[in-house]
Amino acid sequence: MACEDDEAKTGGAAEGPRPDAASGEQAVDPKTAAAVAAAEAAGAHSGESVRIDSWIWAVRLVKTRSLGATACKGGHVRVNGQSVKPSHSLRIGDEVRLRQENRERIVVVKRLIRKRVGAPVAVQCYVDNSPPPPPREAVAPAGVRDRGTGRPTKRDRREMERLRGLMGGGAGRPREH
Secondary structure (H helix, E strand, O other): HHHHHHHHHHHHOOOOOOOOOOOOOOOHHHHHHHHHHHHHOOOOOOHHHHHHEHHHHHOOOOOOOOHHHHHHOOOOOOEEEOOOOOOEEEEEOOEEEEEEEEEEEEEHHHHHHHOOOOHHHHHHHHHEOOOOOOOOOOOOOOOOOOOOOOOOHHHEEEEEEHHOOOOOOOOOOOOOO
């Protein structure tokens, strides 16, 4: 009878602890959990810092660390609104903005890591506040010319620049009368 009372209180017999849907817990894959533990072990300990170029590479925002350093040098990486050098120290809670390929990635640092980790673990190291990428149809294709038409003329080049919006609405220099 005591077992029946326990079953009625817990809601089932011989069930282990279940994640509560209201608390937002999710079942974690054992491989992911092991990778997270390894990343934390390799991560910065209290009081230590991580370079920005190393961190954006470790969380897979750029393909190589040297590309991360080049992006920093080119002014494409901003931390808390300021352009930074590749050696800038990163802290938890910093907002990192990275411009790449007609898109801006906006992430907030949750965890500092030094070594590159798998994609499921990398996603847990930041909060992604980026706007969604534009649909592929919205991105204008590069100027495609028919085969055998030769180089574009000056007039063709100006039309292409006007279409791309490089000359500010097609108006070059104002004419002098």
